[in-house]
Amino acid sequence: MNEKKGETTPDQFEKLATAGENSALYMRTLEDFAHWVTANMMSGIDVEECTNIFEDYIKRNEHIIQRINKVMPTS
Numbered sequence: 001m002n003e004k005k006g007e008t009t010p011d012q013f014e015k016l017a018t019a020g021e022n023s024a025l026y027m028r029t030l031e032d033f034a035h036w037v038t039a040n041m042m043s044g045i046d047v048e049e050c051t052n053i054f055e056d057y058i059k060r061n062e063h064i065i066q067r068i069n070k071v072m073p074t075s
Helices: 010-043 047-071
Strands: none
Touching: 010 047
8 A cells, every 4th residue: 555645545534534523522522621610610629630630631632732733734
C-alpha cells in the first residue's frame, strides 16, 4: 500500500470519520461536565475531585494540542 500523500482511501476516510466522531463525543462530555461543575459549585460537590479531573485532562492532552497546532494551519 504505497499511497501518495494526499490520496485518501475509503478505509482511511472511515477511520478518520470514526475518530472525529469519538473525539467530538469526548469533548461534549467534558463540556457538559464543565457546565455541571459551574452550575453546582455551591451545592457541595467535591471541588477538589473536579479540579483534579480538569488538571488531569489538561496534563494528559497537552501534547495532543501541540500536535494539532502543528498539523492545523492558523487562521
